[in-house]
Amino acid sequence: MLETLPLTAFLLIGASALLLAIGVVPLMRQLALQTGTVDRPAARKIHSAPVPLLGGAAIYLTFILVLFFFGDRNYINEAIGIFVGASFMSFMGIIDDRWGLGSYVKLAGQLGAAAILIYSGVKVQLFDSWLDIAVTLVWVVGITNALNLLDNMDGLSGGVAMIAAIFFTLLAAMSKQYLVGVLAAALAGACAGFLVYNWNPARIFMGDAGSLFLGFMLAAVAIKLRFPSNSTTVTWMIPVLVLGLPLFDTLLVFVSRLRRGKNPLTTPGKDHVSHRLASLLSSRREAVLVCYLIGCGFGLAAIFVSQASWIEAIFVATSLALLGLYGLWRLEFQNGGVRPT
Numbered sequence: 001m002l003e004t005l006p007l008t009a010f011l012l013i014g015a016s017a018l019l020l021a022i023g024v025v026p027l028m029r030q031l032a033l034q035t036g037t038v039d040r041p042a043a044r045k046i047h048s049a050p051v052p053l054l055g056g057a058a059i060y061l062t063f064i065l066v067l068f069f070f071g072d073r074n075y076i077n078e079a080i081g082i083f084v085g086a087s088f089m090s091f092m093g094i095i096d097d098r099w100g101l102g103s104y105v106k107l108a109g110q111l112g113a114a115a116i117l118i119y120s121g122v123k124v125q126l127f128d129s130w131l132d133i134a135v136t137l138v139w140v141v142g143i144t145n146a147l148n149l150l151d152n153m154d155g156l157s158g159g160v161a162m163i164a165a166i167f168f169t170l171l172a173a174m175s176k177q178y179l180v181g182v183l184a185a186a187l188a189g190a191c192a193g194f195l196v197y198n199w200n201p202a203r204i205f206m207g208d209a210g211s212l213f214l215g216f217m218l219a220a221v222a223i224k225l226r227f228p229s230n231s232t233t234v235t236w237m238i239p240v241l242v243l244g245l246p247l248f249d250t251l252l253v254f255v256s257r258l259r260r261g262k263n264p265l266t267t268p269g270k271d272h273v274s275h276r277l278a279s280l281l282s283s284r285r286e287a288v289l290v291c292y293l294i295g296c297g298f299g300l301a302a303i304f305v306s307q308a309s310w311i312e313a314i315f316v317a318t319s320l321a322l323l324g325l326y327g328l329w330r331l332e333f334q335n336g337g338v339r340p341t
Contacts, residue, residue, distance in 0.1 A: 007173040010181045013070050014169070014189035021062040021193020028058040029197070029204045037098045039205050051202060053097045055194055056210020059158075060090040062190040063217075067182065079179060081120020082220045085113040089144070089216040093209030103266045106208070107141070113216055114140035122223055126232060140219045145265075146246035147215030148208065149253055153274045154200035155288050160245055160295050161214040162191035167242050167299035168221050171306055180224045187217055200285050218243060227306055234313045238306050241320070244298035245291060248324050249273045256332050276331050 032038060032052035039051050064083075092109045095101060101109075114137045117123065123136040151157035165188035172181030191214070197203045206214075222239030240247065249272055254264040256271045277287035301320060305313045 006176055006178060006181055010169050010173055010185040013066060013182060014185040014192075016070050017062055017066040017186045017189025018193045020066060021058060021190045022196055024062050025055060025058040025194055025197050025204060028052075028054040028061075032204070035098070037207075039097075039207065052204045053207035054094070054209065055158075055198060055204040056090065056097075056206035056208065056213055057094055058204075059190045059194050059206060059210050060086070060213050062193065063186050063213075066186045066189065070186075079183065081117050081122050082183070082217070082224075084120075085116040085220070086213055086216050088116065089113050090209050090213040093207060093212040097207035097209055106212075107265070110141045110144050110212070110216075111137060113144075117220060117223070122220060124223055124236075126236065136223065139223070140216065142250070143219035143222070143243060143246065144212055144215035146243070146250040147218065148211040149272065150246050150249055150274075151206060151211040152270075152272050153278070153284055153288055154202040155195055155198050155285075156274055156291060157211055157214065158191045158195050158198050158206060159288065159292055161218060162188050162195065163292060163295040163299060164218055164242050164246075165191060165221075167302060168218075168225065168239075170303065171225060171238065171242075174303075174306065175227060177224070177226060180221055183217065183221050183224075187214070187221070200288070215246075234305060234308075234310060237313055237317050238302045241298050241302035241305060241317070244301075244320065244324075245273070245295045248327065251324075252328055252332060255328065259332070273331070 029052045032054040037053045039053055064087075088109070092101070092106065096106060117140060118133055118136055124132045124139060126132055126135060147157055147161060150160060165184045168184035169181050169188060172178070172184060194204075194206065194210070198206065222243065225235075225239055227235045227238065252273060253269075253271055257264045257267050257269065262269070274284075274287050274291055277290050278284045281287055281290070298320075301316055305316055308316065
């Protein structure tokens with residue numbers, strides 16, 4: 001089926017994940033309440049009442065069940081390393097949500113999960129040397145933390161991850177990369193089902209169990225994505241563009257916190273793109289929707305680059321990089337009417 005109708009198969013997998021998540025998330029919400037796995041209000045948080053966690057566990061469970069029942073076993077068996085690493089990340093997130101883990105413990109876990117990927121043969125192929133291992137470690141840890149940092153507003157991280165997964169699915173269908181398409185479609189559907197309950201005002205949060213899992217999976221799917229007809233440089237522009245918003249948000253947060261003498265990894269704060277947009281627009285919902293539009297813009301640029309010539313791809317990438325630098329200057333150095341706290 002996947003060989004003759006890849007896009008139809010991906011749509012079926014995504015729809016199955018959506019419906020299953022709609023049923024699974026409420027069950028995990030009840031479990032979170034019964035076990036006391038809740039996110040309590042704090043000075044650095046925007047919610048005023050305890051909210052159940054374990055939404056991320058629901059995303060993970062949905063993802064695994066859909067792949068087990070609907071995925072093509074011939075392709076899924078190729079992704080054992082991805083499954084093991086993703087499961088490790090999700091379970092580590094559950095432990096952190098319930099009992100708490102230090103930032104450096106989580107960083108060590110992320111490096112361990114990335115090492116599992118590399119050991120299974122899933123790694124960046126740019127230099128044909130040990131540098132590929134180093135780039136893979138930086139990429140996986142970077143994207144994982146980018147999604148974790150982005151989980152700061154109702155519907156934000158899940159929606160941005162869903163949009164990125166949708167574009168990965170489209171790119172996979174266009175190039176007939178079935179494994180990437182299956183993984184991305186299941187991820188997109190699971191996120192969409194979760195968003196039914198996570199849209200403002202959220203009835204459940206994904207927690208680290210979700211953000212760490214989503215970040216790891218998106219990083220792994222990006223590594224597996226291939227475009228043999230394009231140069232290696234252009235091929236790697238594509239996943240960077242799809243994940244442009246989380247990467248920009250991470251850069252903004254790092255620059256902002258370093259300028260204020262804070263530790264970028266361990267210092268919480270309302271200095272993200274979403275917080276600044278919410279202050280400018282006076283609406284959290286509108287800020288999240290603007291982030292969705294930005295994510296879609298990056299995804300469309302990635303699709304264009306996948307079909308473009310080398311010169312066209314370089315032009316698009318350079319233009320977006322300059323736009324990103326302007327955005328960084330406007331939001332941070334000019335504050336954009338917002339002062340991070």
